[in-house]
Amino acid sequence: MPEKNVAMALNDLLLQKKSDILDRWRDQVFASYAPETVRFLRSQKDRFANPIAYQLNRGLTGILEVFLEEAEAEQIMGHLDEVIRLKAIQEASPSRALAFLFLLKTIIREELAPQANDPAFAAELSELESRLDGLALLGFDVFMQRRERLHEVRVSEIKRKVGALLRRLGMGDEFFEEPSGEE
Amino acid sequence: MAKLPTPAELIQINYQMPSKGWMDLKAEMRPGYYVNAAAPKWMQMIDYPFPRAWNVADEDWQLPEDWKERVLQGMEDRLQRFRSLKLFFDICVRCGACADKCHFFLGTGDPKNMPVLRAELLRSVYRRYFKTAGKLLGELAGARDLTDDVIKEWFYYLYQCTICRRCSVFCPYGIDMAEMTILGRELLASVGINIDWALASVAQCYDKGSHIGATPQAFKDMVDFLAEENERITGITTPCPVNRKGAEILFVVPSGDYFADPGSYTFMGYLLLFKYLDLDFTMSTYAAEGGNFGWFISHEMGKRLNAKIYEEAKRLKVKWILGGECGHMWRVCNQYMPTWWGPIDFLEEPVSPITGTKFENAKVHKMVHISEFTADLFKHGKLKVDPQRNAHIKLTFHDSCNTSRGMGIFEEPRYIINQVLPEGHFFEMPPNTIREKTFCCGSSSGINANENMDIRMLGGLPRANAVKYVHEKYGVNHLGCICALDRATLPTLLQYWVPEVEITGITELVGNALVFDDEIERTTDLRDRPLAGFEEADEEEGAE
Numbered sequence: 001m002p003e004k005n006v007a008m009a010l011n012d013l014l015l016q017k018k019s020d021i022l023d024r025w026r027d028q029v030f031a032s033y034a035p036e037t038v039r040f041l042r043s044q045k046d047r048f049a050n051p052i053a054y055q056l057n058r059g060l061t062g063i064l065e066v067f068l069e070e071a072e073a074e075q076i077m078g079h080l081d082e083v084i085r086l087k088a089i090q091e092a093s094p095s096r097a098l099a100f101l102f103l104l105k106t107i108i109r110e111e112l113a114p115q116a117n118d119p120a121f122a123a124e125l126s127e128l129e130s131r132l133d134g135l136a137l138l139g140f141d142v143f144m145q146r147r148e149r150l151h152e153v154r155v156s157e158i159k160r161k162v163g164a165l166l167r168r169l170g171m172g173d174e175f176f177e178e179p180s181g182e183e
Numbered sequence: 184m185a186k187l188p189t190p191a192e193l194i195q196i197n198y199q200m201p202s203k204g205w206m207d208l209k210a211e212m213r214p215g216y217y218v219n220a221a222a223p224k225w226m227q228m229i230d231y232p233f234p235r236a237w238n239v240a241d242e243d244w245q246l247p248e249d250w251k252e253r254v255l256q257g258m259e260d261r262l263q264r265f266r267s268l269k270l271f272f273d274i275c276v277r278c279g280a281c282a283d284k285c286h287f288f289l290g291t292g293d294p295k296n297m298p299v300l301r302a303e304l305l306r307s308v309y310r311r312y313f314k315t316a317g318k319l320l321g322e323l324a325g326a327r328d329l330t331d332d333v334i335k336e337w338f339y340y341l342y343q344c345t346i347c348r349r350c351s352v353f354c355p356y357g358i359d360m361a362e363m364t365i366l367g368r369e370l371l372a373s374v375g376i377n378i379d380w381a382l383a384s385v386a387q388c389y390d391k392g393s394h395i396g397a398t399p400q401a402f403k404d405m406v407d408f409l410a411e412e413n414e415r416i417t418g419i420t421t422p423c424p425v426n427r428k429g430a431e432i433l434f435v436v437p438s439g440d441y442f443a444d445p446g447s448y449t450f451m452g453y454l455l456l457f458k459y460l461d462l463d464f465t466m467s468t469y470a471a472e473g474g475n476f477g478w479f480i481s482h483e484m485g486k487r488l489n490a491k492i493y494e495e496a497k498r499l500k501v502k503w504i505l506g507g508e509c510g511h512m513w514r515v516c517n518q519y520m521p522t523w524w525g526p527i528d529f530l531e532e533p534v535s536p537i538t539g540t541k542f543e544n545a546k547v548h549k550m551v552h553i554s555e556f557t558a559d560l561f562k563h564g565k566l567k568v569d570p571q572r573n574a575h576i577k578l579t580f581h582d583s584c585n586t587s588r589g590m591g592i593f594e595e596p597r598y599i600i601n602q603v604l605p606e607g608h609f610f611e612m613p614p615n616t617i618r619e620k621t622f623c624c625g626s627s628s629g630i631n632a633n634e635n636m637d638i639r640m641l642g643g644l645p646r647a648n649a650v651k652y653v654h655e656k657y658g659v660n661h662l663g664c665i666c667a668l669d670r671a672t673l674p675t676l677l678q679y680w681v682p683e684v685e686i687t688g689i690t691e692l693v694g695n696a697l698v699f700d701d702e703i704e705r706t707t708d709l710r711d712r713p714l715a716g717f718e719e720a721d722e723e724e725g726a727e
Contacts, residue, residue: 163444
């Protein structure tokens with residue numbers, strides 16, 4: 001079963017490089033902020049004093065762990081959401097909000113440069129890139145969920161603003177389907 | 184032929200220093216980040232200058248012809264009137280201690296939200312027109328011309344400041360960004376630039392008496408309804424006297440407490456507490472709004488809307504004033520009201536009729552915060568409570584900027600919480616996110632509109648991030664606060680970031696826990712949610 005051996009070798013290789021990959025990925029995601037901000041994001045280690053870095057770090061780590069099969073695939077939406085719930089309101093467009101996922105593709109390709117031209121890895125590399133594409137597509141789902149959530153909470157706030165009045169009019173229950181707590 | 188961008192190009196990854204300085208980077212008016220321009224009708228209602236229909240996204244903001252002279256004259260007037268402003272402009276050494284303390288910077292990562300730079304947006308114009316070095320050397324001396332782009336930038340960033348003053352806590356000189364923001368907003372208003380959300384609230388309050396524009400009849404109807412709700416749930420009649428002359432105490436609340444959820448449950452708590460004490464109080468249909476959006480846009484408008492509180496206290500011949508759970512109302516009443524209208528010789532120094540405690544801290548302005556009042560009652564053992572009625576609640580407490588950082592109310596709400604919650608149900612957020620270092624809700628100071636949700640969620644991220652921590656670590660499911668704007672905006676913030684956590688006022692928890700001799704069996708809290716131990720009964724009822 002030579003193919004499987006190659007696949008395992010490639011995954012092992014990426015696992016060995018996990019820390020480098022994560023560092024480069026995080027650095028590139030940080031680098032899209034203004035230079036003054038990048039310095040701050042990198043230097044402030046307190047998670048409460050630096051919520052952007054904490055949120056991004058938590059999400060990027062989780063995504064990478066699922067991608068490298070260290071964690072269950074079911075967890076991917078939650079990890080994507082950690083990053084995208086921030087990017088969906090920080091960035092002016094979906095392309096900017098989701099670009100971070102495509103950065104991973106370039107980084108992995110560069111990290112695997114010595115293997116990239118080896119025909120023995122061709123099938124596995126192709127499969128790897130397909131999974132990265134899948135990851136990006138799931139990112140679009142999460143992005144849309146987040147933008148919709150933003151609109152839901154807006155409507156919910158408008159209702160709450162006159163919430164007691166609506167109850168006074170006997171219109172409480174049917175008007176008060178709050179956005180669900182499910183993530 | 185141009186090529187399509189790569190992902191890295193799309194997000195402008197750039198490891199170099201920017202080629203342009205901050206002065207040359209024009210502010211981009213991003214939808215979701217700004218509040219709409221004020222409709223002319225609101226401006227006309229309060230005699231504000233240059234009412235006109237315009238859009239923030241427009242290139243031309245239709246400024247009056249002499250806008251520049253007006254702004255510079257306005258700045259000069261304020262420099263003479265407020266020595267503090269001149270001091271704040273001159274004294275900053277740009278040490279950067281405040282830079283990473285603003286919740287809007289921490290949420291957006293936009294350097295112009297660093298307080299030092301936000302102040303510099305105003306300061307650079309001050310240097311150019313009022314300082315010799317700036318007049319001669321221009322940009323070399325950190326000065327720049329006042330252009331319409333500068334006006335747009337002021338608008339964009341001065342309305343991305345919630346006047347919370349967290350930055351001031353860290354400034355070695357105590358420079359007060361909040362004062363600068365208010366004065367900057369005044370300058371904008373002088374050339375007809377205002378936000379709709381704040382002006383609609385101000386105009387309606389001026390016209391009808393409350394931010395939401397409710398009539399006195401609607402006010403009365405709502406407080407009666409909430410009293411009926413109390414009776415339905417507790418079996419206790421909790422009448423709310425209105426416009427009753429000769430009462431000992433005038434009770435003033437923000438309108439959010441009787442129109443909005445979850446503030447309405449806090450209001451029910453007030454009425455239960457007063458009934459328990461048999462308190463000699465009245466509310467007023469004229470002073471039906473304790474909140475003051477006027478103060479968010481100018482000192483003058485703050486004063487205009489505030490006038491009714493003392494006027495009504497005088498007319499109703501009360502002895503002193505009790506304020507509900509509100510943040511900015513509290514700051515206005517403590518820090519500004521006695522200066523605007525004092526000396527207040529027609530009221531008495533507040534004394535609790537139940538405990539005899541003299542509220543010496545309220546000697547000048549004659550107004551006591553409900554948390555001070557209630558904490559004193561507990562201290563003297565005057566309230567019988569059953570904390571188990573709050574057993575379904577695991578709470579953390581959000582120090583509202585105005586009551587805590589502004590006024591030093593740190594211990595009273597915590598003291599009350601520990602009386603009305605079962606032991607082990609209260610959990611503090613990390614020290615650098617509470618008390619004087621508390622993170623703002625991100626939506627205060629008149630920007631809790633519906634069209635700027637993106638920036639509100641980002642401004643509130645540091646707060647939500649700390650709430651998420653105690654939720655994940657201790658299973659916290661409620662965030663308590665003593666501010667009506669918090670009760671209006673934090674549910675929205677948390678539904679986005681930490682939807683498992685709900686918002687509650689502290690007097691709502693008191694209302695849940697108070698034990699009356701003649702009450703009916705309590706199976707739900709004031710929100711009709713089953714108490715611990717009664718969940719099954721609730722499910723059976725639901726199944727029928």
